[in-house]
Amino acid sequence: MKIVKKVVLAKTHDTRVTKVELEAPLIANKAKAGQFVVLMAEEAGERIPLTVVATDKGKGIITLIFQEVGLTTKLLGKLNVGDALYAVVGPMGHSTEIKNYGKVIVVGGGVGIAEIYPVAKAFKNAGNHVTTIIGARTKALLILEDELKRVSDEPHITTDDGSYGKKGFVTDVLKEFLAKDECGLVYAVGPIPMMEKVSSVTKDSKIKTLVSLNALMVDASGMCGCCRVSIKGEVKFSCVDGPEFDAHLVDWEELEKRSRIYEEKEKHI
Numbered sequence: 001m002k003i004v005k006k007v008v009l010a011k012t013h014d015t016r017v018t019k020v021e022l023e024a025p026l027i028a029n030k031a032k033a034g035q036f037v038v039l040m041a042e043e044a045g046e047r048i049p050l051t052v053v054a055t056d057k058g059k060g061i062i063t064l065i066f067q068e069v070g071l072t073t074k075l076l077g078k079l080n081v082g083d084a085l086y087a088v089v090g091p092m093g094h095s096t097e098i099k100n101y102g103k104v105i106v107v108g109g110g111v112g113i114a115e116i117y118p119v120a121k122a123f124k125n126a127g128n129h130v131t132t133i134i135g136a137r138t139k140a141l142l143i144l145e146d147e148l149k150r151v152s153d154e155p156h157i158t159t160d161d162g163s164y165g166k167k168g169f170v171t172d173v174l175k176e177f178l179a180k181d182e183c184g185l186v187y188a189v190g191p192i193p194m195m196e197k198v199s200s201v202t203k204d205s206k207i208k209t210l211v212s213l214n215a216l217m218v219d220a221s222g223m224c225g226c227c228r229v230s231i232k233g234e235v236k237f238s239c240v241d242g243p244e245f246d247a248h249l250v251d252w253e254e255l256e257k258r259s260r261i262y263e264e265k266e267k268h269i
Helices: 025-030 073-080 112-124 144-149 170-180 192-203 252-259 263-267
Strands: 004-010 016-023 036-040 048-051 054-056 061-067 087-092 103-109 129-136 154-159 183-190 209-212 228-231 233-236 244-247
Touching: 004 192, 016 073, 025 054, 025 087, 036 061, 036 073, 048 061, 048 112, 061 073, 061 087, 103 170, 103 192, 103 252, 112 129, 112 144, 112 183, 129 144, 129 170, 144 154, 170 192, 183 192, 192 209, 192 252, 228 244, 228 252
Parallel strands: 103 129, 103 183, 129 154, 183 209
Antiparallel strands: 004 016, 016 061, 036 048, 036 087, 054 061, 209 244, 228 233
């Protein structure tokens, strides 16, 4: 579980988005689009989930991308090539059901762009016409633009401040696209408010919409119940039942409240 490569993909005065490549041959051999790993940076640390962005089965390497915002991601950001993580387990969660829908729109916001990349690539390889819509607060935080262009038939970029691409939000472009064309599936990953907005945009037209929920997670085995989400009134666990769910069935208000449980404590770390 040694780091063999580390690259800072984006940064501003208050945050960084970092990519690391890890030696993890067993995970690299099994991981599919949409799955994740749970890792610990050090023995006394917490467990966090990160999506497997890419794999190299031949070299036994997995690629992870994270934004340095919480305790563990900041610890990860301090590690360098040659350092080893205390623990990595995976692949976990259900992989994305990849099939030919005809036209697929894949939407990514912030660091969620990293999570949509393997899914967009898999949909493209399955013969779909893939439209990608990615957005960030500002150009400096935009990641994987070139990689996504290579697997996209129609790439679109937005920034909140208008510093690059179209000024506005990913949902603005999504609305415009759906007003003039049809698609078989919308797939979205990003901040909870963004995913909720995508869900509201597609709900009236009844377009199948999947979201990968970044719920709080601890043991990732379904035992602790920390990552529970309400799907059509039923309790599900993001780690073992997900991480992907039908966006139109998610209790977004509950998910948003649960995601903020430790917000004040995080500020003091």
